[in-house]
Amino acid sequence: MNFPFFIARKYFLSGKKKNFINVISMISMVVVAIGTMSLILALSVFNGLEGLLRSMYGNFDPDMVVVPSSGKSFTYDSAQINLIRSVDGVRGVTEVIEDNVLVRYKESQRVVRMKGVGRDFDEYSGIKNVLVSGEFELVRDSIGYAVIGRGIQYDLSISLKNDFYTLQLYYPKDIGPGVVNPERMYTVLNILPGGVFAIEKYYDDNYVFVPVEFARELLNYKNKLTSYDVYLDADANPENVKEELQNALGDVFKVKLGDELHSDLYKVLKIEKLFVFLILVAIIGIASINIFFSLTMLVIEKKKDISVLFAQGASTKLIRNIFLYEGSIVAFSGAAVGLVLGIGLSLIQQHYGLIGMGMNSAVMNSYPVKIEIMDVFLTVIAIIAITLLASIQPAVKASKSFSTHTLQ
Known part of the structure; x- marks a missing residue:
């Protein structure tokens, strides 16, 4: 007999000992949300700084410069x-x-x-x-x-x-x-x-x-x-x-774009943005260890129930997908909340400038921000990849547990 996915999931995720695991999952969700929000905010600030520099230099530099070779x-x-x-x-x-x-x-x-x-x-x-x-x-x-x-x-x-x-x-x-x-x-x-x-x-x-x-x-x-x-x-x-x-x-002349006049500065900004992205992704990856532990504890607790499902016809793929689905719920929920908070706070800062530069002589009174779709897309991709990496091993372990554990 093949169990439908939602029936099997409800069957072995029920029980009196699941509260502790739920707390860990909730903590994981909050940490992922905070990491995602921080990632969106940091990337938006770098985009805003780059746009600010371009606007300032645009008042001075031409669109192109023709110089002798x-x-x-x-x-x-x-x-x-x-x-x-x-x-x-x-x-x-x-x-x-x-x-x-x-x-x-x-x-x-x-x-x-x-x-x-x-x-x-x-x-x-x-x-x-x-x-x-x-x-x-x-x-x-x-x-x-x-x-x-x-x-x-x-x-x-x-x-x-x-x-x-x-x-x-x-x-x-x-x-x-x-x-x-x-x-x-x-x-x-x-x-x-x-x-x-x-x-x-x-x-x-x-x-x-x-x-x-x-x-x-x-x-x-x-x-x-x-x-x-x-x-x-x-x-x-x-x-x-x-x-x-x-x-x-x-060949007598060389034509340069306005951005090429400050190519080193823009290159440094992009490198800094890349490293900030990698560091925050690493933090989110560390936070996803909680997902790994919560799923691993769930596998250990539900060994007998998994064996029952296998005995009643549940496939290895079904059991594996249930745990992958659980990890995805935690990570995607946290990522969704983080994206909403990050984009919302960025838009508020962009229109109202709540956080100031803290300097009277600054070019702008508040930190410039700019949301780019590519940053949001890369953030979502990173969350998906981290979620799969954190959930694969417990899911595989759960799908193989029936071979070493039998009903008592």
Whole structure:
């Protein structure tokens, strides 16, 4: 006689000694729920941090950068910029001259990264979104202005309201031997500070924007540039545009996506996210040992009942599936509760920002979170795998117990 699955399960899971096993199963369910919730929350925070970095850098970095394959500069040709603009998906192009210079204000000085850009730079970039004072107007009434990072402003005590003091930018000349006059060893130009931006500490402490004509004169670049900043349409595919642009420009230039400029940082974030995922999965795996023990004790307690089921026609597969089903109930119930709590808390944090960063100078007041379907999917897969691993051995032991135990 073959017992239906639910009748067999109810038969040998009933009894007076099952309360202790039920308590262990409940504890296992709670631990799995907490582990699953923690996993969803941790992965969502990493996603939020990555999105925050992309949004911050997006106000500064272009969608693509075209740089020379060798050397740090190249000769400007209007045909090049027209070729870039002709590629489908390209919204705009800006000429760039970028190099390290010495900046002096009153009696203070330091080395900064000067970036000379075209006058349409603010039209394509999001730099205006991060201005904290002044305006991003590089040329006004034929007078050039510099836009500086907030860290540079603090370091040099720069005042935007004092037009009597200018920024002095120094750059060494390419001189030959025999020059002994120090004033002939460098070029110095003056420019007024016109605005202050705040993006991220590295940019705030190092970058100064100036008109590209000013940078060309300071560096004596004549008709040279260091790169083109390329901006794409919102619906453009960056990979396709990059490939088409690289084929059009040839091997003389190298095309880089905006994300590639910070590839090391994004790679570190992904590695940290992977290790956090593995650590929390390992914790859930340790918690699933309770499932293993509870099922093993159930097998030991129900040896006689299992033998009765075998004697009445229950198959080995049926007994094995009953224990696998029990382990799955515990794990899936805990995982379901953990997923609901994790996703719910992530959504609450995303919309209301209940947990703050704890720093007044932070870019955001609360921790950024972002839920990704792939993280939820991987979490579910991990729970299924851990459940099966924890339940297989007790289930197999139960299915084989009839060969060594007989009715008494």
